[in-house]
Amino acid sequence: MDPVVLSFQDSLLRRSDVSLLEGPHWLNDQVIGFAFEYFAAERFKALGASAAFISPEVTQFIKCASCPGELALFLESLGLASRRWVFLAVNDNSDRSAGGSHWSLLLFHRAAHRFAHYDSQNGSNSLHARRIAARLEPFLGAAGAGPGGGRPPVYDCGMYVICIAEALCQELRMEAEPRLPPQVITPGYISGKRAEWRRLVQSLAQDGLR
Template sequence: MDRVVLSYGDSLLRSSDVALLDAPHWLNDNIIGFTFEFLASTLAPSTAERVALLSPDVSQFIKCCGKDAPDFLQPLELPKKDLILLPVNDNAGTQAGGSHWSLLAYFCTVREFLHYDSSPGTNTPHAQLMARNLSSILGGNPHYREEEAPTQHNSYDCGMYVVCVAQALSEQYFRGCTNLNLQNITPQYVTQKRTEWKEIIRGLSSHSKATSAH
């Protein structure tokens, strides 16, 4: 039975989703969406209002339809954000799917998109399309650049690299770091993070059950 393990904000995780945190599994939209939502909730209020960690479904919408439906994205107030983080998938359709994740980051202060791909070059066309569509919403003509990123050493950790890089960027950027450091995101670090995220989910689930029992 694929039971519900956790309901957190807009995220609903089932046992089959959480099982993907065990290697050698590829993370799906649900897990990445939850991690982004959780990371956003851990930011200080003054920081949280300046950053947007977008879910995979919203990011896919921007890639496929964003420039044609700016009203749909208006509530997100993206032009007011200092940092926007978007998971990129190589799926060409509007539905969930695809086989590779990467991360697109928009830095307002320098008006630049940086694309972090743990398998360099794999998602470039998808990230460029997403950046073009988002540019029409943000206004102006931001620069796009492929940024050096930690490299995956297997065929299944791309989603975990997205989560790890997103966490590092959101933490370092708002501490005023001018040179963002991603060197600690090694294969060993990524494996460790799989375990840590399982513990976070387990803790939230236990707390939710304890709260509902009272």
Template sequence: MDPVVLSYQDSLLRRSDVSLLEGPHWLNDQVIGFAFEYFATERFFGVLGNALIFISPEVTQFIKCSSCKDELSIFLEPLDLASRRWVFLAVNDNSDQTAGGTHWSLLLYHHSSNHFAHYDSQRSSGNAVHARCIATRLEPFLGSSSKASFTEEPSPSQQNSYDCGMYVICIAEALCEKARVEEDAAPLCLPEHVITPAYISQKRDEWSRLIRRLAKPSFP
């Protein structure tokens, strides 16, 4: 029995999903997708509005694995990416369209500079290959007539094998805060010495409490 504890926008969280936040566990698509939904709907919509978009991990994986432009159009054209100033995507190292993988990183596209920035808390992970593939797949839908640039940006480093998803959430949040202040800066530089292992642990607790606050009354 794995009951649904929260239905939020397009996200559906079960008890097993929420439990991933409580221990030394790797976060799955559902938890990261919920965080992205919350950022877009509650946390930053009021200050950045439609200037930014968070693409769900499931759709990002589909983008990476699909080589058919017509197939991608069905998913991407309604998102109107050409009108967005910032596009956030969680990159997974899985090689097919099923859920899974072992590592997450963050890919950010900045429209004004036609630039992709990749933030990886474990630079030796090999996720840059997956991020570049996603960037290539997205280019025809970004509204630019030139090829986008791509850089690997400095990122805080995880100290274990399971916190990569939490780093993606925290880095995305920090970058949104920077985007609010530095509207057209690219690439966005992360604030130094903020996203530490202690901060990541604190954020796990905060997200767990937030979900419980939003969840069904029967969820303890």
């Protein structure tokens, strides 16, 4: 048995998913997808339609889609052409299935007409990020994926993606490029965030929020 702990927007977290937050386990698609859903619906809902948080499953589809026509129709439905900021969780899996062994964050910034890539393992996901950026460029009018602002030596990659996205959203200005505050995403900070997200899931589950 793996009972459902929380249903939130389009995310469904089971007991096995929530247990990953206890550490030292790597986070899966479901946990990162929930975090992005929570950012859009609650934490950063003031950003409204200016920001899009693309789930890991959708990002993987964009990376691996083999039919340009199919991809074009799919991307049109996302309405990305009007977004100032697009956050994508990138994994290193090479097919459409969930999984992989490493996560990073790809951010599209419309005002700068470019992508930034935030990778906690010295750019090991660069090829995957560039592939996704190349797929999106015709629809966004963007330059290729470049390095992000600061890559501290943190290897809890899934939680790193969530924390970087949160920190960037806190710094967002509609006409300025967000900058990560120096020395913020430390191993201690990451560990604390794991506990914080676990408490949040428990609180939402107890409140019966859907």
